[in-house]
Amino acid sequence: MADAARRRPRWLPALLAAALLAQLGACARQAPSARLEGGTMGTRYHITLVNPPRATGTRALQAAVERLLESVNDSMSTYREDSEIARVSRSPPDRDIALSPDFATVLAAALRVGELSGGAFDVTVGPLVELWGFGPERGERRVPDQASVERARRQVGYRALLLDRRASSLAKRAPRSLDFSALAKGYAVDRVAALLERRGIGDYLVEIGGDLRVAGHSPRGTAWALAIERPELLGGEPMARIALRDGAVATSGDYRNFFERDGKRYSHIIDPRSGYPVPRELVSVTVVAASAMLADAWATALLVLGPERALEVAEREALACYFVRRQAEGLRPYWSAAMADYLE
Ligand code: AMP
Ligand code: MG
DSSP: OOOHHHHSSSSOOOSOOOSSSSOOOOOOOOOOOEEEEEETTTTTEEEEEOOOOOOOHHHHHHHHHHHHHHHHHHHTTTTTSSSSHHHHHHHEEEEEEOOOHHHHHHHHHHHHHHHHHHSSSSTTTTHHHTTOSSSSSOOOOOOOOOOHHHHHHHOOOGGGEEEEETTTEESSOOOOOOOTTTHHHHHHHHHHHHHHTTTOSSSEEEETTTTTEESSTTTTTTOEEEEEOOOOSSSOOOSSSEEEEEEEEEEETTSSSSEEETTTEEOOOOETTEEEEEEEEEEEEEESSSSSHHHHHHHHHHHHOHHHHHHHHHTTTTEEEEEEETTTTTTEEOGGGGGGBBOO
């Protein structure tokens, strides 16, 4: 039994086979750069700054980044009982729940990706995630019986959420709990990027648990060179290389957090329509987008949609996506039309 990622926080079910995306090699004649790192959301963050401020400025900047990440966690962590998301989840139906503007922004994005993905992405999926043992309660990871799956499924459904963006308030038509794990990491990356920009930094890479955003130039003076690593294998040649000047990249993978029973593997990404973890055909989805939050949400949504439907939706929405599919012969990559602009 490979109970691979037990006791791992739900935020960022981290990296079994290492982060999918890694910055590619160093080179001669580089501009000076600084690397900041630390822990957040159950994983690590890394920031590369090109031509960084002096040491004291860099330390002050890191303190500001950590305060910002802390405030995002205070609002959106399902691991904190006093977080905004925990309070919203506990709130009963038919009452106006006041939301912070940031919370409303993330919820609006989640609902939109829910609609555009035909319900494959569902921000109320928590009871199913919990049932399968991937939630903050960290229950036993086991295959539940059909009746329990049906029971949990009845507690899921984002259509019971009525968001009033103008008033920044939410009403529920039925009890619902919220889970931002599929897009909060990306949201935090966007917030850190905005903080850097406000401080006049234009050349950077911000990464949290494999989701990242870059701007301007890399230390080599070129676009940022990123790799899509081979899922499930440590090291080896990357699947593909991406060159990106301004934008975000996020990856979802069925191999990142899972358990195995009786030779079958169960992933932490659940299809809310069936109540079961996604089948294993689609191994990973990498999305390039302007916002890390949307790249993150779409990567999860497309993984749920499965190999064919995901490509159709990616083309319909003009999303830049790189898919890795598991076939008898091995792993087969394919991509949407918009992705061709980024592949080297
Ligand atoms: P990610 O690593 O971004 O793909 O997000 C995975 C996390 O999102 C899981 O650990 C769950 O907490 C949550 N999740 C699982 N299935 C779904 C789904 N169908 N829609 C939205 N969130 C999901
Ligand atoms: Mg995601």
